[in-house]
Amino acid sequence: MELVISADLRINDRIRVPQVRLIGHEGDQVGIVDIDKALAMADEVGLDLVEISPDAQPPVCKVMDFGKYKYEIAQKAREARQNQTHIVVKEMRLGLKIEPHDYETKRNHIEKFLRAGDKVKVTVQFRGREQTRPEMGYRMLMKLSEELVGVALVEFAPKKEGRSMTMVLGPLVKKGAIKKAAPAKAEKKPEAVIEAPAVGAVE
Numbered sequence: 001m002e003l004v005i006s007a008d009l010r011i012n013d014r015i016r017v018p019q020v021r022l023i024g025h026e027g028d029q030v031g032i033v034d035i036d037k038a039l040a041m042a043d044e045v046g047l048d049l050v051e052i053s054p055d056a057q058p059p060v061c062k063v064m065d066f067g068k069y070k071y072e073i074a075q076k077a078r079e080a081r082q083n084q085t086h087i088v089v090k091e092m093r094l095g096l097k098i099e100p101h102d103y104e105t106k107r108n109h110i111e112k113f114l115r116a117g118d119k120v121k122v123t124v125q126f127r128g129r130e131q132t133r134p135e136m137g138y139r140m141l142m143k144l145s146e147e148l149v150g151v152a153l154v155e156f157a158p159k160k161e162g163r164s165m166t167m168v169l170g171p172l173v174k175k176g177a178i179k180k181a182a183p184a185k186a187e188k189k190p191e192a193v194i195e196a197p198a199v200g201a202v203e
Contacts, residue, residue, distance in 0.1 A: 010051045011066050012039065017059055020051070025063040032058060088118040089168075094144075096130050096137060107144060114151045114171045124165045137165040145169065 010016075015035060022030035022038050025047055033041075042049040042063045050069075053060035090113040092106055110120050122144060124137035141158040148169065156168035 010054070011048045012042070015039075015049060015051045015059070015061065019058045020049075020061040021056065021058055023052075023060065023062040038063075090118050090120045091123065092120055093123050093125060094140065095125050095127070096133075096140065107147060110144070110169065111148055111151055114148065114169060115173075117171050117173060119155065119171065120152075120169045122167050122169065126163050126165070131163060134160050134165060141165065141167045 017035060019032055019034055020038050022033050022041070024030050024041075025045055030041070038049050038061055045063065047063050048066040050062050050064055050066050051059050052062050090110075092110050094103070094106060098106075110122065113120050122141060124140055126134070126137065130136070137160070138158050145152065145154050145167065151172055152169040153172060154167060155170040156166070158165050158167040
């Protein structure tokens with residue numbers, strides 16, 4: 001198991017205890033030794049004495065290069081931040097009386113968001129007497145989810161809340177897994193061969 005050590009632990013002469021349980025720089029268990037001997041052993045190999053378990057009796061210390069360790073954990077933290085994916089929830093609103101062209105435009109936007117790895121919250125707004133026909137909103141949202149079945153999954157089924165009904169679509173491919181694909185080389189199309197009609201042929 002990887003040893004996880006805080007960068008804020010006491011090292012070298014900041015360790016103020018008479019004895020410590022010592023771990024050598026190669027991971028060997030040295031045992032309980034006086035603090036002066038532990039410091040001398042660390043100094044002998046040009047490394048630091050680091051108190052890795054201050055609450056133990058006696059505290060556990062390890063001989064190691066603390067500066068190098070702090071650099072490594074900083075590097076790991078930087079890599080973790082770079083690899084971290086930020087989940088974005090886009091929103092799209094639809095009306096029951098939306099025109100087919102507007103519906104297709106919004107559906108294309110939703111598909112674009114999903115392909116980019118973002119979630120989409122789709123809301124159908126009910127106006128006036130439309131509130132008495134929630135099944136129409138449900139059918140619209142389910143129709144949308146069926147049309148996007150190749151790029152999305154329904155994370156939250158349509159649910160009516162006040163004057164609206166909401167559904168959440170999630171991408172099939174996680175954002176962190178999306179990689180820019182190298183542009184495919186255009187295949188060379190074979191040249192068309194045009195055969196001349198035979199003499200006397202009827203077109």
